[in-house]
Amino acid sequence: MSIGVRFSALSTRLxxxxxxxxxxxxxxxxxxxxxxxxxxxxxxxxxxARRFNLEIEP
Incomplete structure (x- = not known):
């Protein structure tokens, strides 16, 4: 009994x-x-900078 390794479509394409x-x-x-x-x-x-500006504004 032999179980083969299945490759994904991506790995086959690569x-x-x-x-x-x-x-x-x-x-x-x-x-x-x-x-x-x-x-x-x-x-x-x-x-x-955006996070700092958001913290300052009420």
Whole structure:
């Protein structure tokens, strides 16, 4: 009796897509990482500013 491993549709699609896509360069990954950190910091500042303004107003 053998029970096979079932793959989800997503894992099957990713398995088919990943080998055909070119690998991203290290420079690209570092640029994206830096952009993501800056974006996260801006979003956090905006969130904090909004929360601060809501606390002050009656």
């Amino acid at each position: 398995t088919n897509i990943l080998p055909t896509r070119p690998a991203r360069s290290i420079a690209h990954r570092l640029r994206w990482s830096n952009w993501r950190r800056r974006h996260h910091a801006r979003a956090e500042q905006a969130h904090d």
